Amino acid sequence: MKQSNLIRFLILIALFLIGCFLSLMYGGSETISWHSLNSGNFIFREIRFPKTITAIVAGSTLSVAGLILQIIFRNPLAGPYVLGISSGASLMVALGILAGNSVFLVSDLFIGKTFLVLSAITGSLLVTFLILLVSKKVNSNIVLLLIGLMFSQICGAIQTSLEYFSDPTSLKSFVVWGMGSLANTTGSDLLIYVPVALGSMLALVFFMKPLNALLLGQAYAQGVGINFNTNRFYLILISSVLTGVTTAFCGPIAFVGIAVPILSRMIFSTSHQQVHFFSSMILGAIILLFSDTLCHSVVVGVSLPINMITTFIGAPLVIYLMFKNKHW
Amino acid sequence: MSRKEYIRIVNARMGYKKPGHTVDILHRVNLSFYAGDLVGIVGLNGVGKSTLLRSICGLLPLLEGEVVIEGREIRELSIEDLARKIAVVLTEKIGGFNLTLFDVVAAGQIPYTDSFHRLTNENRSIINSAIDRCGIKSFTEKPVTELSDGLFQKTMIAKALAQQTPILLFDEPSAFLDYASKHDLFSLLQELTHKEGKCVVVSSHELEILLKYCTKLLVISPNGVELISREEARQNAAFIQLTGGFL
Numbered sequence: 001m002k003q004s005n006l007i008r009f010l011i012l013i014a015l016f017l018i019g020c021f022l023s024l025m026y027g028g029s030e031t032i033s034w035h036s037l038n039s040g041n042f043i044f045r046e047i048r049f050p051k052t053i054t055a056i057v058a059g060s061t062l063s064v065a066g067l068i069l070q071i072i073f074r075n076p077l078a079g080p081y082v083l084g085i086s087s088g089a090s091l092m093v094a095l096g097i098l099a100g101n102s103v104f105l106v107s108d109l110f111i112g113k114t115f116l117v118l119s120a121i122t123g124s125l126l127v128t129f130l131i132l133l134v135s136k137k138v139n140s141n142i143v144l145l146l147i148g149l150m151f152s153q154i155c156g157a158i159q160t161s162l163e164y165f166s167d168p169t170s171l172k173s174f175v176v177w178g179m180g181s182l183a184n185t186t187g188s189d190l191l192i193y194v195p196v197a198l199g200s201m202l203a204l205v206f207f208m209k210p211l212n213a214l215l216l217g218q219a220y221a222q223g224v225g226i227n228f229n230t231n232r233f234y235l236i237l238i239s240s241v242l243t244g245v246t247t248a249f250c251g252p253i254a255f256v257g258i259a260v261p262i263l264s265r266m267i268f269s270t271s272h273q274q275v276h277f278f279s280s281m282i283l284g285a286i287i288l289l290f291s292d293t294l295c296h297s298v299v300v301g302v303s304l305p306i307n308m309i310t311t312f313i314g315a316p317l318v319i320y321l322m323f324k325n326k327h328w
Numbered sequence: 329m330s331r332k333e334y335i336r337i338v339n340a341r342m343g344y345k346k347p348g349h350t351v352d353i354l355h356r357v358n359l360s361f362y363a364g365d366l367v368g369i370v371g372l373n374g375v376g377k378s379t380l381l382r383s384i385c386g387l388l389p390l391l392e393g394e395v396v397i398e399g400r401e402i403r404e405l406s407i408e409d410l411a412r413k414i415a416v417v418l419t420e421k422i423g424g425f426n427l428t429l430f431d432v433v434a435a436g437q438i439p440y441t442d443s444f445h446r447l448t449n450e451n452r453s454i455i456n457s458a459i460d461r462c463g464i465k466s467f468t469e470k471p472v473t474e475l476s477d478g479l480f481q482k483t484m485i486a487k488a489l490a491q492q493t494p495i496l497l498f499d500e501p502s503a504f505l506d507y508a509s510k511h512d513l514f515s516l517l518q519e520l521t522h523k524e525g526k527c528v529v530v531s532s533h534e535l536e537i538l539l540k541y542c543t544k545l546l547v548i549s550p551n552g553v554e555l556i557s558r559e560e561a562r563q564n565a566a567f568i569q570l571t572g573g574f575l
Contacts, residue, residue, distance in 0.1 A: 076424060209438065209445045215425050216435055219387055219418055224438040224491065225411030271426040274444055 005268055005275065012282045019289030023052045027292045029301060046187065054185040055288040057197045058250045059260075061242040063284030064201065066257030067264070067276055068239040069128075071214050072232055073135060076265075077145055077318065079258025080124065080243040084151030086257075088127030089120040089247035090178060091155040094162050097174050113192055113248075121244030127151055128236050180251040180307040182292055193249050200241045204277065207235055211273040253288075254307045255314020260284045262321060287313065333399075334495050334527040335361040335384060340393030342376065342383045350391055353379045357393070357553050359546070361529060363494070366521040367555075368538035369531035370570055371548035377531040378419070380548070381497050384529070385416045397495070411439040415491035417484045417498045423473040429483050430468045433459055436490030458489040461516060477504035485513065489520075496520065498530040502537070510534060514541040535575055 024044070025032050028051075032044050066079040080086050096119045134147050159178075163171055177184065185193060210231035213221040218228045246253065264279045291309040298304060336359070343353040353376040361367055369377045382388035384395055386402050395402040397413055405413070415436065422432070436458065437451045447455070459465055462482045472480060481504050488496050496517075502510045518541050520526045529546075532538055538545060539561060547554045549566040561567045 071425070074424070206443070209441070209443050212445050213435065213438055215422070215427060216432070217420060217422050219382075219416075219420055220422065220435070220487075222387060222407065223385065223411060223414075223416045224435055225408040226438065227407050265426050269426050271428065271431045272445075 005270070008267055009279070009282075012279060012286065015286050016282050016289070019286050019293070020052060020056070022293040023055055023289045024048050027051060027296055029296065029303065047183070050185055050187050050190055051182050051292065052289065053190055053194070054182045054250060055292045056285040057194060058182060058246045058253060059256060059284035059286070059288030060201070060281040061197050061246045061284075062253060062257040063260035063264075063280040064204065064277065065239040065242040065246075066259075067261040067273070067280045068204070068211070068235050068242075069257070070261050071211055071273065072132075072235055072239075073144060074215070074217060075144060076262060077142075077258065077322070078148075079255070079261075080239070081152075081252065081254050081256075082145060082258050082318075083127070083131055083148035084153075084155060085124045085127045085131075085148075085240070085243050086247050086252035086254075087152035087155035087159075088123040089244045090123070090252050091159050092119040092123030092126075093177070093248060094159045094174060095119065097170055097177075113189060117192060117196065117245050117248040120248035121241050124244040124247065125237070125240040127155070128240050132232075132236065177251045179305040180253045180310075182250055182288070182306055183303075184251075185249045189249055193245060196241065196245045200238050200245075201281070204235075204238050207231060207238070208274045208277070211235070211277075212271070215271065215273075250306075252307075254311045255318070256284055256287060256310050259314040259317045260287060262317065331362040331364055332525075333360055333362055334365075334397070335359070335529075336396040337384070338394050338396065340383065340395065341391040342379050342388065343391055344379075344388070345391070352391065354383075354548070354553060359553065359555055361495075361527050363525045363527055364521050365527050365529075365544060366517055366542045367527075367529045367544045367546055368542035369529065369546045369548065370533070370535060370538060370567065371531075372570065375548045375550065377548060378499050380546075380553075381416070381499050381529065381531060382418075385414045385497055386410055387416070408439055411491065411493075413493050414495045414497060415488035415493040416496075417481075417488050417501055419499050419503070421480070423471070423480075427472050428468070429464065429470050429472055429475065429479075430455065430459070432472055432483050433486045433490050436487040436492075439491065454492065455490050458486040461489060462486040463512065478506060478509060481505060482509070482513075485516075494526055496526060496528045498528070500531055500533070502532055502534055510537055517541065535571055539575075 028048060030043060032041055062080060069078040069080065069083065070076055093116060096116055131148060135144050138144055210226050213224055213226040221228050260280050260283045261276060264276045264283055268275050268279055291306055294309050295304045295306055337357050340357040341352060341355055342357065344351045371377050379388065383390055397405065434447060434455050437455060438445060441447060441451060459468060462485055464479060464482050464486060467475065467479060472483060475483060481501055485501055502513055505513060514537055517528050517530065521528050539558060542558060545556050545558060545561055547556060547564060547566045554566060556564050
């Protein structure tokens with residue numbers, strides 16, 4: 001690795017550690033003192049710690065999912081949220097919570113959570129394949145984006161109609177979930193969340209060469225001996241699991257997936273996807289850790305929804321990039 | 329003179345499969361290309377030059393018949409093996425994602441690198457010499473999206489060279505090149521076939537250049553496919569028709 005890149009990575013790691021510290025200490029209505037930590041602080045152990053881990057995992061999974069999607073569609077403006085993949089996952093979760101009953105969200109039942117995760121993954125897979133199908137007919141990045149927007153509108157409409165006919169308790173639990181939150185993940189949820197996320201990331205390590213080759217497009221990737229369709233299938237599977245599992249636990253989180261890989265390419269001017277894989281993981285975690293801290297410190301005593309902060313960071317960045325239209 | 333047969337096409341029907349029907353483009357194609365051949369494909373727009381090239385390299389499955397590469401049927405070869413035998417340059421544009429000229433040429437070495445596509449010194453020297461031969465050394469670190477069309481084309485040609493294959497296929501590689509570069513390119517192709525014994529098949533509309541450099545011409549017309557030597561060209565009815573009487 002080039003020395004300048006090494007320094008950039010070290011800075012990212014430093015920011016990551018600062019983010020962890022801020023989120024642990026200040027990411028809530030109560031500032032935790034060093035003194036209380038030693039005597040086994042309940043808030044720290046049961047609330048702050050799971051939330052910080054969730055921020056790290058959610059940030060890195062969504063960012064890596066975005067990285068994969070941008071390469072598969074060879075579209076720097078792709079991402080799980082803008083393409084409606086998060087909405088697909090939400091819709092399936094809504095079907096689970098609202099059409100069924102609210103047992104999945106309120107209970108800690110392992111089976112209930114697993115079901116929730118599986119339905120979210122199914123939802124994101126379905127939308128990704130639909131978009132893939134459509135993307136063969138269009139050759140404009142922007143049109144693809146608009147189609148993704150339409151998909152998320154459709155999913156949203158179905159969701160709204162489900163909400164309309166549901167009982168008040170499940171409605172509330174779903175609406176709160178739909179705002180996106182890092183705070184609903186309990187310690188036992190992490191026992192499902194972290195292994196699934198880590199497992200998919202590890203699986204991705206075996207696809208570094210195909211990821212690099214896919215940048216060349218279908219014909220040239222095949223020409224250098226990379227089976228395009230097979231690799232694309234597995235990559236879509238991985239990105240759907242990453243998006244699905246995070247959406248299941250945190251709700252749809254906006255703009256992290258699209259913005260982080262773009263930022264990564266701005267920071268590291270290389271086309272080696274293994275670099276962007278690691279930097280997207282760290283950057284995603286950093287952004288969610290800082291967003292989480294901001295959520296609790298902008299207005300004293302109030303915790304804002306995480307989507308508000310990520311949208312304020314992500315949306316202007318995307319607009320800026322659309323105008324700047326260079327090789328991100 | 330017996331030279332090694334690199335490509336054999338037997339009773340091939342080429343075209344596209346669409347839902348419900350097939351679009352036939354070329355019928356009953358029987359051809360052989362040998363080591364040292366520099367074959368120019370000529371024909372009007374839409375007659376099937378790209379279809380033929382895509383069928384030879386396996387990007388487009390045959391509707392009938394077979395393509396044999398160095399004695400083995402193309403479907404028996406794994407995609408990795410095929411990448412070590414045939415390099416192809418198409419008319420497609422690629423770029424973005426911080427891809428530099430070097431990165432694209434380095435992609436030619438993908439069949440030979442480890443699973444992280446890490447480049448060894450040997451890989452690097454092969455890539456650099458391919459860049460050198462195409463005369464684009466001073467643009468090595470430039471993003472491909474900032475290259476002119478001509479430089480981009482040279483980059484793709486360098487990528488094909490870096491793939492170190494005995495067979496090279498080019499789809500209109502000279503389209504955006506300036507006059508001198510066109511001749512440079514074909515001199516390079518001539519060197520590859522005559523000195524290194526590679527087999528190069530190239531489609532182009534530059535009939536004069538093809539006549540000057542190619543050993544054989546493959547004339548595609550609605551009546552079919554005809555492989556002729558350079559000397560026969562001026563007597564060939566289909567070729568004469570292509571020139572429109574201007575050559």
